[in-house]
Amino acid sequence: MLLIPCPHCGPRDEGEFTYGGPKSRLPALDLTADTQDWHRALHVGRNARGPLTEIWYHSSGCETWIEVTRDTATHQILNKAKGGST
């Protein structure tokens, strides 16, 4: 069970969170992005063995999404997580 550092609540057990996958930057919604842009953003390039920045939702806590950089080979957490605004 991972111990995930929530910037608002402190280190908490993984069980309090919902996984949101590797962080991805979605194309802008201005009718310019095409199929390939979204294919690249959504489907590939998200499986690093090593440090990977991902998003976790603190569902049984502050109900915000936080970013966590974690080494997927060792589970070592590399960042002091920073949350988004809102």
Added chain:
Amino acid sequence: MSRLSDGGMIDRETTLNFTFDGQPMVGHPGDTIASALLANGQHLVARSIKYHRPRGIMSAGLEEPSALVTVKDETGSTPNLKVTEVSLRDGLEVSSQNNWPSLTHDRGATLALGGKSLSSGFYYKTFKWPRKAWQTTYAPIIRKAAGHGEVDATPDTALYDKRRKACDVLVIGSGATGLSAAITAAQSGATTIVLEQDSILGGTLLSSDATIAEQTATHWAEDAADALVSLSNVTVMTSTLAFGQYDHGLVQAVEQQTAGSAARSILWKIRAQKIILAAGAIERPIVFPGNDRPGIMLAGALQTYVRRFAVVPGKRAVVAVAEPNARADTIRALEHAGVEIAACLNAGDQILSTQGRLRVSGLTWRNTQGHRQKVTCDLVAMSAGWMPTAHLFAQMGQPLEFDAYTQSLLPPQTDGPLRPVGGARGVLNLRDCIADGKIAAHQVLAELQMHKHLSLTPPASTARPPQGFGSGKGKAFVDFQNDVTRDDIALAQREGYTDIELTKRYTTLGMGTDQGKTSWTNGILEIAALTGEDPAKIGHTTYRPAYSPVSLGTLIGTEVGEQMLPTRRTPFHGGFEKLGCVYQTSGDWLYSRYFPKAGETMEQAITRECHAVRRGLGCVDMSTLGKIDVKGPDALEFLSRLYCNNFAKIKVGRLRYALMLREDGYVFDDGTIARLSDTHFMVTATTANAGSVWRHMRKSAQLDWPELDVVLTSVSDHWASLAIAGPHARNLLTALNPDFDVSRPGFPFASVRAGHLGGLPVRVFSVSFSGELSYEINVPAGFADTLLSRVIAGGEQWDITPYGLETLDVLRIEKGHLSIGTEVDGRRTPADLGLGGMVSHTKDFVGRALLQRKALQKDNRAQLVGLESKDGATPIPIAAHLSTTPLGNGGPMQTCGYLTAAIHSPTLDHPIALAFLEDGQNRTGEVLWAHSPIAGKSVQVRVTAPCAYDPKGERLNA
């Protein structure tokens, strides 16, 4: 009795009665089953798994490979317990396993005669003929022969619990090393937890005759334990087995509760900043022919039985202990118990065989001068050295390294939270262990900045015995539990199963319930001896938790029966229950299913409820829908990006049906968007997706489009939602005394009003899932009962009928409305569902780009259609598949679609169905076959539009 008259840590004042294979025996508090059996002169306790060889008690701890028994107490029976791990209690019924008709006369032993053809992996080479014989004949025989004890098939009614703790320093083990580490840590103020698997603290100190600081080892342990317990920052937990190390400093342990406690055992999840593993070491058996007979025991275990349990383990012993100090210690212990030393083998002697049927009766060896010698004996004390108990270290994936100096697998230096110390890293000398514990504690305290750094040099690990013993040829066991011999390991090497993992899997070496505690190092050394390979290059197999087996009941805890997960009930639950509701589990929820009247079947009730909604008035609980408040200047833009349809012009007081796509263009969810003010919307999500839509919105607002000024609030639990539906819905709404205009022009379909109904604060939505005139009345959850009772009372004049999930489903099927999880199954585009027209071409939204993919735009995709039976009467079987041809003779056949729902429509009084059909929207009128081999039915059906009732939606504006 084979018990010394004094000494030991047993309470001779109290007698405990127990039975072994029905035979009455006695013991004392302080005994394990093992010590009690030995004290009753019972060495034979088991039969081995494959050859049914008589087996005794080899060890005094969790490493015990052979002496597995079934123990029955007041809660039922538990198989495969090691006699060495169970504290004796009054009334235990202990039974041997895997023998028939009895332990002393076991017919299975005749199998041993076939010994050599039962070599490793024999079952891979035979039982293949005739083709079905493995499954029908051989496997059942093999399965019956395998397994150890029998599981008690009655439900386990014992209670278990789970708890959590956190600390600065966790010390696992309470021998000399652990006590010294714990005291050092605790005295500096660190919150410290000490876990000890045994029922008392002290570890091997309890079976040592050494002196420490002019005290006996036992007294030293007692004093240290007392000192620890007196400190307020220390928690000492005995009978608590740390079985695994997990990520980020988590150690899990199971605490056995004493008999009569509320819970039988407790799973502890302990987060520690630092973990000191002081679990000691396990003694290594010697591999020689006949090394498995009852009475052949590990030398350290014999010391424990004599000194801690005051057991006289035999009359004449052969001592085969490699290390000189340990040899002398063993002899002192045996002589203390009055055991005659028949022979003491010297290093380099070659052990040739042992004799005896149910217990060892003699041992033959060749000495270093080449003389063959033989003595009679009833006990053999053996030891080839010690192996660190570093399992919890290795479980995290970092391999142990074979150390030629100590001839054992040692943990390497690490910067993880866990530090192996003392015996667990190959330090065996008592004084060194005490020093090692103290130094390790100082080190972790310095790392935690709770103590200044001290430059202390840890003691070196202890040298291996100068020389071991040789062995003759014959059945020499390496893994006692799985009957794996030296020859089996040799066979695996010969047949190419040379990787240590393959050797393990082919021979089953180390795969028993003892997890190879006594066999792994010997296995590696045997492979090295056979192949001439450097043991350091052989490596080892992966160490897996649990270190020692733990009860599943403990791991399940209180999550049993109906309490496995919390059950959600809506605010109307109690009120509907009084109205005779039958409930159904649906995901998290208990959902109202239908409301039978006396004598009604479910079908009759559903038909009545449907008619009521279509002809009069019904009410249904809609509270499980997700409800999200979206506020802010950018609220409309925010929603516009999330939903695929265009609602830019939605006016305050109006609402729209809306469709949400996944990023990949498939339909995810549907709901309504109601505009409460310029900058305030309320959005619904389906019950199934309430949580995921909420998280998705939160993610969008917080991470994807932080530039949008929008505030989200989940109000799902805030509002209770009751829909009233049917031709009289407006009449009832009027009767509920609204403070707003509810006339047809004043409150048209697809509108929302906030106000009061007879003083109750409400939001009312004119939406309809049933296709009838309908209002969803939302009240703050606390007013649910009030609203329901007013609705029921007010609706009485129109015979208001509560209905549930079943009728809701029938009504929506008649209307061709979508159900999430049924038609909206994660593989459909809006066009597939007949909603292609909703998709905006003028704005961007999540899913737009990937919806444009070639295959998603293909025009002959499977599309939602309606079906009616060709003759208008024959029921359409549920879950049927569509085909253009009649059912064939059972071979594979081509299908072109399948049903998502099929009912007898109460309103239309004929069978209808919804289906996905390839190119379905162009096939209206076509007649197809609906095949259900499961129902044994094939029915001809005609393709229609999905909506079978009121296709123009006129009733909504009635």
Added chain:
Amino acid sequence: MSYSGLSLLSNALTGNTRWPSIIDVSDLQKSYDIVIIGGGGHGLATAYYLAQNHGIKNIAVIESGWIGGGNTARNTTIVRSDYLLNSSFALKNFALGLWDQLSQDLNFNLMYEPRGYVDLAHSDGELEHFTLRANAMRLGGADAQILTGDALQARVPELDLSGAQRFPIAGALVQEAGGVVRHDAVAWGFARAASKAGIHIFQNCPATGIIIQNGKLEAIDTPQGRIRCGQALLSVAGASCEVAGLAGLDLPLNSINVQAFVTEPVKPALDAVVNYNAGLSYISQTDKGEFVLGGATDGYSSFARRGSFERIEDVLARAAQMFPFLPRLRLMRHWSGTADITMDGNAIMGPTPINGLMINGGWGYAGFKATPAVGHQMADLLATGQVPDLMCPFSYDRFEIGTEQDDGGIGPYPWLH
């Protein structure tokens, strides 16, 4: 030497000293027709069928560790074909047919035991959906039944149908041909037969480079040297992204940890393979007597082969709902494997954008049951250059063109599959 009861007896008389190695030791050649990267069940099966069905034997199988040491060794050994989507069903049902005769074909007892696969439904609605699947299976030529009440109780006497559970059991889909196969034996049996046919198998021999010129595969690099080859198959389960990365390919998948565990062995107490669907929990009893259980993935990216214990507690709680005696047993060992899960939870099989390089990956935690079918179909592809029908739906480019094969309808969130 052929394996039989007779050869066991005659070898016993000679002290078992004459059994040959299952894999002949070979020297690595400078070139092969085909290099198969990955000596797991899938790779070894491909090698075997290339020799058996197409007479192609100039093949090297290179395995970074020990044969069958990846997910072949880590699964819960269940085989079945109860899928709604025809693509998924057809391939796995083809595999079931092969499992049935493979022990004879390979002269190696793989211990295929069709004990029956029992998939539990927890509501009438779910049972209707299972009926849809059962009908699809029947119309596809497989066996399937829907059992409820007494019939289900008779089929699995140990099952708790009292209804006193959080998710009462409404019925089950039963596939009698489903069951278990001894997983290690699959790797060994295929390896032995492939080696016998002259195929070279190298353990402790990872691919360290994939040499491409002008879009065409040239060679595979290993620590033991460069191997030139006309074609190569990448069949490396949880290492797909890393190895494909050597060829510059970026695969649409996430690697996620999957756990399984066994209890102590006891005498036979459960015959069928049973799956609980209100939260995943599957259970069967091995020939050795251990109950082996598994569930969903850990749900986050990981290559650590180490999971979150909560998953095990969760699987157990659900298993105890089915079998209330289970809490009496004890957990012996739990382990993990890395599952490569694609954006639709289904495998990727077939040609890649690199001429000569084929891929077989993304099997998630569903690959074992398909082993012989994958080998058979991959051999067809490598031998003929034509993508066989059963493989077509699983193309590498399907996420770009939109022909996902999403059995669960879950979408491009591998951690939820």
